[in-house]
Amino acid sequence: MPKFSEIIQTADNGLRDLINGTLDLIVPHARKEPLNPMSYVRDVNEWFVPAAQMALDKLEGRENYPSWSYVLASIPVFGKVSKPLVKAVKPLTKAQKAERIIKSNPMVDDYHTGIRNAEDILDFNEARQFTLDDIGDVSSYPDVTQEILDNAAKTRKIKLYSSRPFSVGSFVSPSKMQAQDYAGKGKIYEGFFDIDDIAWLNADEGQIARLPK
Numbered sequence: 001m002p003k004f005s006e007i008i009q010t011a012d013n014g015l016r017d018l019i020n021g022t023l024d025l026i027v028p029h030a031r032k033e034p035l036n037p038m039s040y041v042r043d044v045n046e047w048f049v050p051a052a053q054m055a056l057d058k059l060e061g062r063e064n065y066p067s068w069s070y071v072l073a074s075i076p077v078f079g080k081v082s083k084p085l086v087k088a089v090k091p092l093t094k095a096q097k098a099e100r101i102i103k104s105n106p107m108v109d110d111y112h113t114g115i116r117n118a119e120d121i122l123d124f125n126e127a128r129q130f131t132l133d134d135i136g137d138v139s140s141y142p143d144v145t146q147e148i149l150d151n152a153a154k155t156r157k158i159k160l161y162s163s164r165p166f167s168v169g170s171f172v173s174p175s176k177m178q179a180q181d182y183a184g185k186g187k188i189y190e191g192f193f194d195i196d197d198i199a200w201l202n203a204d205e206g207q208i209a210r211l212p213k
Contacts, residue, residue, distance in 0.1 A: 094118040097199040097209035105169025105207070114171070115199050115207050124153065127200035140204050141175035148174060149203065152195055160198070162189045170208045178204060 092100070098118040107114040115121060122130055128149055131139060138146050152158035152174075160172040163183035172193070173179055179188050193212055200206040 091196045092209055094121040094123075094199070097121055100209050101169045101199055101207050103169075104167065113201060113205070115201070120201070121199040122201065124195040124198070124200055127206070128153075128203045131203035134202070138203060139175065141173075141177045143177050144175045144204065156195055157192050158195050159190060160193050163187075165189055166191060166208060166211060168208055168211060171205060172198065172208055173205045175204055 095118045098115055098121060101115045102117075105114075107116050128138070131137070138144065138149055148158070158174055160174055161176045161179035162170055162172045163179050163186060164170055166172070166189055171182075176188060176190070179190075191212065193208070194210075197208065197210040197212070198206040199209045
C-alpha cells in the first residue's frame with residue numbers, strides 16, 4: 001500500500017499543489033462539520049480522486065498499485081469515511097478477463113467479433129490506439145468524442161450502453177448509437193463502468209469482465 005507522503009514526493013510540483021489544494025478544501029470541511037458520508041465521498045470523487053489517480057499513474061513504472069482507494073485508506077480522515085463505502089479492487093489480468101467472459105458468454109463461431117482468448121483483449125489505451133490506427137479517428141461513431149475518451153482515461157470511469165441487460169460477457173459500447181443499432185426498437189441499457197473492468201476490442205466496443213459494485 002503506498003503512503004500518501006510517497007505519492008506527494010513522487011508527483012511533480014504542479015500535481016503536488018493540486019493534491020494539497022484539494023485536501024485543503026475537503027479535510028477542514030470534514031473535521032469542522034458533522035460528516036455527511038455521501039456528500040463527503042462525492043467531494044472526494046469529484047476533487048481528490050482524479051488528482052490521486054494522476055499521482056498513481058506516475059508510480060506505475062515502478063510498481064503497479066491496484067486502486068486509488070488505497071490512497072484514501074492511507075489518510076486517516078479519509079479512511080474513516082471511505083473504507084465502508086469505497087473498497088479497493090485489484091484489476092483483472094487479461095487472462096482473468098478472458099476466463100470470465102468465455103465462461104459466461106462463449107463465442108460459438110469463428111467469424112463474429114468477440115473475446116475467444118486473452119490475446120483478443122485490449123486495455124483502454126490499447127483500444128484507443130487500435131481504433132486510431134485502424135480508421136484514423138477516435139471512433140466509428142460521432143457520439144464518441146475525444147473529450148469522452150480523455151475523461152475516461154483520467155477518471156477511469158466511462159458510461160457504456162448495451163442492447164441487452166448488463167452481465168459478465170455482455171457487449172457494451174461508449175456509443176449509444178451503436179447500442180441502438182443492435183437494439184432496434186428495443187430498450188437501451190446504460191451505466192458507468194471502470195474502464196479496467198472491460199475487455200476492450202476497440203474504442204467502440206468491449207465485453208464486461210466485471211460488473212460494478
